[in-house]
Amino acid sequence: MKIRRSEMTPDKLVQIATENNEPRWFIEKRIRALKIMSELELPKMQRFDYHTWSMTPETTKISIMDHDHSENYVLLDIFEAARRYPELMQKYYMNKVIKSNENKLTAYHTAFLNQGLFLFIPKNTVVDKPIEINLQQDSNIFNSHILIVAEENTQVSFIQKSTTEVEQQSSANCIVEIVAKANSIVKYAAVDELGSNVTSYLSRRAFVDQNAYVDWSIGLMNSGNTVADFDTDLYGEGSHSEIKVVDITTGKQQEGVNTRVTNYGKHSIGNINQRGVIMDRSKLIFNGIGHIIHGASGANAEQQNRVLMMSNHAHGDANPILLIDENDVLAGHAASVGQVDQKQLYYLMSRGIDKKTAQRLVIRGFLGDVLTSIPSKKIREQLIQTIERKLADGQKLSENS
Template sequence: MQAIKSKDIEALISFAKDQKEPDWLIKEQVVALENTKTASLPKFQRFDYRGWQLTPRLINYPNHQLSSPTVETSTTVTKIVQLADETLKIDLPEKLISQGVILTDIFTAFRQHSALIKSYFMNVIKADENQLTSYHLAHLNAGIFLYVPENVVIDQPVEMEIIQDSKKQVPLVSHLLIVAGPSSKFAVTQHLSTRGDHRCLANTMVEIVAEKNSEVKLTSLDELSQRTTVSFNRRAFVRDNAEVDWTIGLMNAGNTIGQTDTDLVGEGSKTDTKVIAITGKDQRVGINTKITNRGKHSVGNILQRGVLLGQSELIFNGIGDIIHGASGANAEQENRILMMSPGTHGDANPILLIDENDVLAGHAASVGQVDQQQMYYLMSRGIDKRTASHLVIRGFLGAVLTAIPSKNVRKQLIEIIERNLKNG
């Protein structure tokens, strides 16, 4: 990592001031920029990505015109659409506005809700954790803030469409901050896609704070382009009797590293983390999925399924960490990988770290090739090899797909899977 130059700091400060960011944020960004030259990269067991260009020294910040996006009131739809750093659309029902729900781009939140967002922003994921988190804060150029106050229930999922603009070579550094007030309940669907074909970088982050007795279900459908190198970091902080469930469809076509963490700090806190990944061609993907049980009687489950095509590589690291004092905790995980061709490389690594006696914990892991008996059975009934392969894959992924509660999300994920198999 090259030394940070004064012109880089000047560019950062100039961009931040153009956005009318609060002083506290600008100071933290400058510190983060300095940290990028000394911080280390995060570790992924059995996966080496150190040759990737994930923290370019200088970003040419876009000529962003300061504006506040217009919020359109609707009857049922709650949705936000972003193209790179520009917010194209916000739909928010009048009922939710009157209840104090906030849905806006991250820079408007910094300006209009500075005191509120300061209490949560980069508190779940610390900027100084590693080089990628420092880079993220220093070069932040897009994002969304969702705040749901106490006792508010949103019946329909909050839809978030995030489009990376690869028609120009500006990395997408996007931050989604979700705060669930006590006893609130809602679901979020995030869809990441790419427009354009320049070689580019995406550094995305999700922070969720779930206050006591709240419930958040987040589904992320990731399908960034083959020429996009992706790093993502998603983490939830879950208090007493709260629940955060993740459903992640990793359909990116380019090299990807990422981690989804849940910190179960409250007594009776819960999480279910489901991950589907499909890799193809010469793609390389390394994934850490971690649950830390800190609260008594906390429950954390991990279910991961991956399919490898072409000459690709996929590493699943499932990490269950039960901290001393988390009596009555339950940590279960299942990691399975299906290799569809001999040139692929896959690993499913279950890791259990247990520092408490009165707990339940278990794991299952498998890495294998397609069942030839299944293929023979299907092809003997007149089904061509390609279609038979798709059916076997759909069956393998079925354990995760059927566990997705939303029919619309399940249908959308299946459509994305079919597209990826067709292109794989």
């Protein structure tokens, strides 16, 4: 069922959610988000203005995805999980990691959620094989939610790929929440390939407990305008997170990316490594934020934000930000924005390699530091294939512009 957001009332939202067989607590959460949405502001993005974008479209559709679950862990459609595991869902869904009332887009997401998954790993469980999920946008609105809860002493790898099936102008509001309990290991990898007609808001955040580890490997390969928030909160002593982001923009695409690690726990470690390539007339802003809270003695926050510009018409920025409220810590950053090394290109072309191929080889070398650090061989291979395809498309756009 589809309905215009401008015509949406709490009664109509209840009607749609009831037809979707959602429990009362889930419906009430939707209604609260709907009521406060107009009072909230958009998420803040330094040096990047997206206030004129259509981030909360007029038409929404609520649907259900079907997924099986294994014997040693729970993997369910998020609406089914709300019915079968209400205590877990009420404790964690848009409540512990990301809250519905944080900003206009999180409220919109909660009110108009139309698909998602819940993954629960019980205590002392090691999931040997990676869990792979393909999400396809097949309607004008793509409001998806992935909630991963890894209990104590667990291990899991999760691979997500997102693509677009629709051709008309549309939107995506996708949130991932990870709860990593003590001594757990969660490896999350994603390749985002939403289309040029999709305006996207992507928010991914982890709550990391004592001696837990969360590894993020993200290939941001969307073709449309995108705002992204990638956050990790290191609450436990000895907690650890690595965030790797690879991003390529082409055409007239605009992307703003906030990647943040906040060290709350003693001896916590948070590293950010971002690489971006900007082609044609596109725009890419990297904001890397490392924040060490008072009391997080022995913490370590390091980051690299590097942007390679392949066109004189492109615009890029890499903004490292360190907020240090504790003395006994290690913290550092590196940032660079520059054009391709012409000597490298000349050398390759002097060996008989055509210019387009030479450019792609230079870019592969630039991205190599991040690609080699991605723990999943499969996601590395998928990402390399996607990078090659997007670079080739970007070169075609440059020729025709």
